[in-house]
Amino acid sequence: MVFELFKGRGDSQVDAIEEQIGEMLATTxxxxxxATDALFxxxxxxxxxxxxxxxxxxxxxxxxxxxxxxxxxxxxxxAQADAPLLFTYMSISKDxxxxxxxxxxxxxxxxxxxxxxxxxxxxxxxxxxxxxADSIVEAARIFAERDAEGAASFLNAGDEERDRYEALxxxxxxxxxxxxxxxxRALLYRYVNRIIAHLMNVVTAxxxxxxxxDYWDEDKMDRT
Amino acid sequence: MDTPALNVExxxxxxxxIRIVAVVGLLYLFLVGVKSLESGIKAFGADASERLFSxxxxxxxxxFAGVLATxxxxxxxxxxxxxxxxxxxGVLPLxxxxxxxxxxxxxxxxxxxxxxxxxxxxxxxFKRAFAGxxxxxxxxxxxxxxxxxxxxxxxxxxxxxxxxxxxxRGQDALSGAAPSSSPIKEAVGYxxxxxxxxxxxxxxxxxxxxxxxxxxxxxxIFVALAMITRNMKxxxxxxxxxxxxxxxxxxxxxxxxxxxxxxxxxxxxxSITTSILIPMVGAGILTLKxxxxxxxxxxxxxxxxxLLASVAAxxxxxxxxxxxxxxxxxxxxxxxxxxxxxxxxxxxLAVGLAELAQKNKxxxxxxxxxxxxxxxxxxxxxxx
Numbered sequence: 001m002v003f004e005l006f007k008g009r010g011d012s013q014v015d016a017i018e019e020q021i022g023e024m025l026a027t028t029x030x031x032x033x034x035a036t037d038a039l040f041x042x043x044x045x046x047x048x049x050x051x052x053x054x055x056x057x058x059x060x061x062x063x064x065x066x067x068x069x070x071x072x073x074x075x076x077x078x079a080q081a082d083a084p085l086l087f088t089y090m091s092i093s094k095d096x097x098x099x100x101x102x103x104x105x106x107x108x109x110x111x112x113x114x115x116x117x118x119x120x121x122x123x124x125x126x127x128x129x130x131x132x133a134d135s136i137v138e139a140a141r142i143f144a145e146r147d148a149e150g151a152a153s154f155l156n157a158g159d160e161e162r163d164r165y166e167a168l169x170x171x172x173x174x175x176x177x178x179x180x181x182x183x184x185r186a187l188l189y190r191y192v193n194r195i196i197a198h199l200m201n202v203v204t205a206x207x208x209x210x211x212x213x214d215y216w217d218e219d220k221m222d223r224t
Numbered sequence: 225m226d227t228p229a230l231n232v233e234x235x236x237x238x239x240x241x242i243r244i245v246a247v248v249g250l251l252y253l254f255l256v257g258v259k260s261l262e263s264g265i266k267a268f269g270a271d272a273s274e275r276l277f278s279x280x281x282x283x284x285x286x287x288f289a290g291v292l293a294t295x296x297x298x299x300x301x302x303x304x305x306x307x308x309x310x311x312x313x314g315v316l317p318l319x320x321x322x323x324x325x326x327x328x329x330x331x332x333x334x335x336x337x338x339x340x341x342x343x344x345x346x347x348x349x350f351k352r353a354f355a356g357x358x359x360x361x362x363x364x365x366x367x368x369x370x371x372x373x374x375x376x377x378x379x380x381x382x383x384x385x386x387x388x389x390x391x392x393r394g395q396d397a398l399s400g401a402a403p404s405s406s407p408i409k410e411a412v413g414y415x416x417x418x419x420x421x422x423x424x425x426x427x428x429x430x431x432x433x434x435x436x437x438x439x440x441x442x443x444x445i446f447v448a449l450a451m452i453t454r455n456m457k458x459x460x461x462x463x464x465x466x467x468x469x470x471x472x473x474x475x476x477x478x479x480x481x482x483x484x485x486x487x488x489x490x491x492x493x494x495s496i497t498t499s500i501l502i503p504m505v506g507a508g509i510l511t512l513k514x515x516x517x518x519x520x521x522x523x524x525x526x527x528x529x530x531l532l533a534s535v536a537a538x539x540x541x542x543x544x545x546x547x548x549x550x551x552x553x554x555x556x557x558x559x560x561x562x563x564x565x566x567x568x569x570x571x572x573l574a575v576g577l578a579e580l581a582q583k584n585k586x587x588x589x590x591x592x593x594x595x596x597x598x599x600x601x602x603x604x605x606x607x608x
Contacts, residue, residue, distance in 0.1 A: 013465040065473070068509045072468045075503040076461050148228070207228050 014082075017069050017089050018144070024062050024096040025140040025202075029133055031055045031103040032195070036129045038110035039188075041117040045110040052107045059100035066093045084210045091213050092143075092205055095198040099136070102191050102198075109191075114184040125188070132192055139199040142206055151206040158200040165193035243455040250448045250455070255412040255536040257444025258305055262313030262538060263416050264437030267430050283323040283376055285607040287368065288600035290327020295596045300332035301449050301492060301529035304549055306442065308530050311545040312537020318382055318545055322375055325530075325549045326368045327600075329523065333361040334596045335495035339502045341592070347582055349506045354588070355571075355578035356505030356512055360498055360519045361595070362570035362577075367556030381555070385547035389540050412536045449529070453493045460490045464500070472509060477517060481557075484521025494526035512571055520561060523553045 034052055038045040070090060074081040116122055135154075142150045172186040201214045238246075294303045307324055310316035340357035343350040375381045419440065423433040457464075464487055471480055488497045498519050504510040530546035537543065560566050581587040 013462060013469060016466070016469075065469075068472050068504075069465070069469050071504055071507045071509050072465050072472070072500075075500045076465050076468070146228075205228065209228065 013069055013073055014085070017066055017073075020062050020066050020069075021089065021092060021096065022140055022144055024059050024093065024100070025136055025143075027055050027059050027062075028096060028099045028103055029136040029140075031059075031100060032106070032129070032133050032136065035103050035106035035110065036126075036133070038107050039114060039116045039129075040122070040126060041110075041115055045107065048107070049111070052104055056100055056104045059097055063093045063097040066090075088205050088210055088213065091210075092202050095201040095214075099195050099198045102195050106188070106191050109184055109187060114180075114188075119181075128192065132195060135196065135199055139203050142203050146206055148207050151203045154203050155200055155207070158196050158203075161196050162193055162200075165189045165196070169193065237458065240459050243459050247452050247455050247459075250452045251532070252412070253444050254305070254448035254452065255408070255533070256415050257441045257446075257448060258309040258312070258533045258536040259412045259416045259441070260419070260437050260444060261306060261309040261441025262315075262536075263420060264434045264439075264441050265310060265315045266313050267420075267434030267437060281320055282607040283320075283372065285604050286320050286323035287327040287330075287372065288603040290324035290329075291331040291596065292327075292600040292604070293324075294328045294331025295334050295600075297446065298335055298495070299446075299449060300328040300494065300526055302442075302446050303328040303331065304527070304530040304546070305445050305449070305533035308533040308537055308542045308546050309441065309445075312534060312539050312542025314539055314541070318541050318548075321545045322382055322548055323372060325545060326364075326372055326552060329549075329552065330361070330364045330368060331596065332494055332526070333357070333364055333498070334592065336360060336498040336502055337592055339499045340506070341588060343502075343506045344585065344588065346506075349508075351578045351582040352508060352512070353502050353506030354581050355574040356502050356510075356515050357498070357574075358577050358591075359512060359516055359570050359574035360523075362573040363516075363520065363556060363560060364523070366560065366570055366573075367552070370559060371552055371555055381548045381551050382544065384551055385544045388547050388551075389544045393540050393543060406535075408535055409538075445533075449492060453491050453496060456491045457496060460487070464490075468500070468504070471514075471518075472504075480514060481517035481521035481524075481561075484518035485525035486521075488522040488525025489528045492526075492529055494522040497522040497525070512574065516567070516571060517561065520553075520557050524550065524557070527553060 031052060034043075034048050034055070037043045038048055066089060070086045074083070074086060116125055119125070135158075138150070138154060141147070142154055166189075169186050169189040172182045172189070175182040175185070177185075204213050290303060290307075293306075294300045297303060304325060307316065307321050307328070311318055311321045337354075337357040337360075340350070340353040343353040371381065416437070419437065420433065423436060428436075467483055467487070471483055484497055487500075488494045491497070501510060501515045501518055505512060505515050527546065527550040530549045531543070534543040534546040560570060577587070577591065581591070
């Protein structure tokens with residue numbers, strides 16, 4: 001640890017926190033793909049139980065590490081520390097940690113016996129989840145590049161997607177399918193909806209001030 | 225359009241290399257300050273010096289004078305550098321300076337104690353932060369409680385430091401031979417000689433000359449050290465963060481002690497190092513047990529300033545008193561760190577005081593004002 005004082009360029013650790021956020025998003029993307037593989041039985045759920053748990057723990061560990069780094073940063077920089085920025089990182093890392101939890105919940109569905117490999121809407125669900133995985137990659141890019149235009153279009157598209165999944169979830173209330181099918185679909189749509197919401201929270205930081213993070217859906221007039 | 229949360233504005237900051245060049249210049253000014261202080265005191269004449277320091281010839285009074293001086297200037301580096309200048313100039317006896325150096329060690333802990341008071345409204349957080357700060361106090365107080373009587377009885381610190389001075393500066397260093405010279409000393413002495421010549425040329429009396437040199441000296445020491453610390457903190461901030469993050473991942477121990485020392489040497493202020501730890505301890509991400517070795521390292525690291533000041537001191541005693549400062553802190557570490565039972569003494573005392581302070585905030589005021597202001601003033605008044 002002493003050598004850290006003398007090696008490297010000695011840049012601000014804010015850059016390291018940014019890298020950790022990118023790392024968290026990359027891990028959740030990986031976990032989502034693994035959970036999807038389990039749901040569509042491309043792999044038996046049991047076979048990826050360990051990697052899923054390991055990835056989940058890794059995301060949690062990075063989140064804790066970011067929190068510690070934020071305390072260290074504010075301790076070292078004192079009044080010069082950019083407090084709103086630190087709060088933003090805190091908020092974003094919590095959102096990504098939640099994404100990690102939800103992707104694990106998706107695997108839990110597969111582990112509980114939900115098998116989407118033979119269902120009639122298989123292709124639609126598979127495409128939706130693939131699109132979701134791409135959204136994680138896109139959110140990471142927008143965040144890293146501070147792409148305001150990309151953020152705006154991501155958020156608008158996210159709104160539509162969330163409305164769609166909300167409707168799909170509510171459809172299950174009137175579903176005539178058996179309870180196992182209806183509940184598993186409702187949960188799955190809910191999970192996808194929540195992942196999109198958390199990704200939107202991450203992306204709002206690129207275009208919205210700290211006090212309005214997470215409240216994009218309450219502020220539709222400001223989106224244009 | 226509102227400002228996005230991630231709108232990181234690039235600070236208008238000087239390039240690092242300019243800051244480093246500035247630090248080299250400031251170090252030179254710091255040494256000029258030590259030299260000027262030494263010359264100023266000398267200009268008053270031997271009698272005046274004797275009168276000035278006779279009030280603190282009692283070692284306990286000297287100890288508390290060191291505490292008070294450091295609390296007032298909020299920097300043990302300023303106090304110890306001044307003491308080195310005085311000892312180096314032959315105006316303050318080594319035996320009187322040793323307790324003052326120990327007092328400076330105690331006085332410097334007031335800064336992080338005050339930082340911990342910033343958490344006073346958050347119960348548990350304050351308790352942790354206050355314990356994190358006062359563990360430094362208790363370590364210093366306990367070390368003084370052992371080392372000062374031992375030093376008075378045996379001179380173990382000053383004799384060891386004198387022996388080391390002989391090793392570093394040659395056999396005849398302390399034998400009364402003419403003061404040694406070096407290119408650094410000549411470079412440092414030149415501006416002071418110019419000022420002295422100018423003052424003498426203006427026909428000012430020795431009293432005015434001495435006062436002006438004294439003011440210039442203390443002013444340069446104070447300003448140069450403050451600016452060195454500020455610039456080095458800006459240069460090192462990213463690296464300090466990085467190393468502290470690594471420490472939090474890997475745990476503490478000897479490495480943490482070396483880290484505390486290295487950070488303090490880099491920023492020339494133990495208060496910076498120990499104050500950085502307080503929010504971390506308060507937040508609970510750094511345990512008191514793990515913060516303790518960093519604090520001990522900072523205690524040793526801060527002695528580099530007095531060692532640097534000794535470069536400008538005329539006589540080898542300047543180096544001797546600077547080495548006393550280092551040896552005193554190393555002695556404290558040897559007594560209170562290797563054995564867990566001993567290590568736990570300052571930690572438990574700090575936790576105990578923090579518990580009292582959490583329950584009754586009057587303890588905070590009583591402790592800070594009592595230890596750092598009332599006790600030193602009362603002791604000096606009684607023992608002078």
